[in-house]
Amino acid sequence: MKELSYTLLSDGSSDKALMSILTWLLQEHQVECAIQSTWADLRRLPKPPKTLGQRIKNGLDLYPCDLLFIHRDAEKEPREKRMAEIREAVEEAIKESVAVPPTVCVIPVRMQEAWLLFDEIAIRNAAGNPRGNQPLRLPLIATLEQLPNPKDILHKLLYEASGLTGRRLKQYSVHERVHRVAELINDFSPLRALRAFQILEAEIVQVIQEQGW
Template identity: 80%
Template sequence: MKELCYTLLSDGSSDKALMPILTWLLRTHQVECAIQSNWADLRRLPKPPKKLLPRIINSLELYPCDLLFIHRDAERESREKRITEILEALEEAVKKSVVVPPHICVIPVRMQEAWLLFDETALRKAAGNPCGRKPLHLPDIRKLEQLPDPKDILYRLLCEASELTGRRLKQFSVNERVHRLAELIDDFSPLRALSAFQLLETEIQQVIKTNPVFL
C-alpha cells in the first residue's frame, strides 16, 4: 500500500483535534506508508444528517477511505453504550449495501479535550506565548478521565497561557488554538495512563494486525 487514507467522522468540528493523535498511533504501530487523513465535514450538505447511520453513509460517500474512525464522546454515557450505538449503525449500513471499510471506535471518556491536557510546553506554544511565565496548573494526567468538563479547563488554560488581557483576550480564538495544540504535541504516549486511550490503541493494533496491507 503506497498510501493509507483514513476518515474521521466525529461529533463536531472541534474534534478534528483527534486527527494528530490517530496519525501518531498509526505511525507508532508501524504504518510507514503515506497517510492521508480526512475529517468528514458534513456541514456543507443541504440538510446535514443528525443521526449516526446517515452520517456514516454520507461520510463514506464523500470521503471514501481505507480506514474509518468513528468518534463519539462518552460524556454521561458509558463507553459500552457508545460502541453499541456505533456498531448497530454500521450493521444497518451494511444491510443497505454500503461497503464499510475496517473501522475503529474512538470513545474518549467525557470529551476529547481531556486528551490534550498534559503537555504544558505545547500548550504555551499553541497559546502564542511559548516563553510565558504564568504558572499553569494542568490536571494530574491519571485523573483526566474524571474531569467533569475538560473542554472548559483546556480553554481556560489556553487563555491563561496567552497572558492576554482586555480586548486582545476577547479576540483570542480558542478553538483555533486547540487544533494548533494537537498539531504541536509530538508524543502522545503519556495518554497511555488513561483507560480509553489504551483501548483505542489496542483496537488500532488489532486492525493493523488483521489488515497487514496497511503496513
C-alpha cells in the same frame, strides 16, 4: 500499500484535533506508508444526515477510505453504550449496501479535550506565548477521565497561557488554538495511562494486524 487513507467521522469540527492522535498511533505501530487523513465534513450537505448510520453512509460516499474512525465523546454515558451505538449504526449502513471499511471506535472519556491536557509546552506554544511564565496548573494524567468538563479547562489554560488581558483577551479566539495544541504534541504516549486510550490503541493494533498494513 503505498498510501493508507483514513476518514474521521466525528461529533463536531473541534474534534478534528483527534486526527493528530490517530496519525501518531498508526505511525507508532509501524504503518510506514504515507498516511492520508480526512475529516468528514457533512455540515454543508443540502440535507445533513440525522442519524449516525446516515452520517456513516454520507461520510463514506464523500470521503472514501481504507480505514474509518468513528468518534463519539463518552460524556456522561458509559463507554460501552457509545460503542454499542456505533456498532448499531455501522450495521444500519451495511444493510443499506454501504461498503464499510475496517472501523475503529474513538471514545474519549469524557471528551476529546481531555487528551490534550498533559503537554504544557504545546499549550503555551498554541496560545502564542511560548516564553510566558504564567503558572499553568495542568491536571494529573490519572485524573483526566474524571474531569467534568475538559473543554472548559483547556480553554482556561489557553487564555492563561496567552498572557493577554482586557480587550485583547476578549478578542482572543481560543477555539482555533485547540487544534494547534494537538498539532504541536509530538508524543502522545503519556495517554497510555488512560483506559479509553488503551482500548483505542489496542483496536488500532488489531486492525493493522488483520489488514497486514
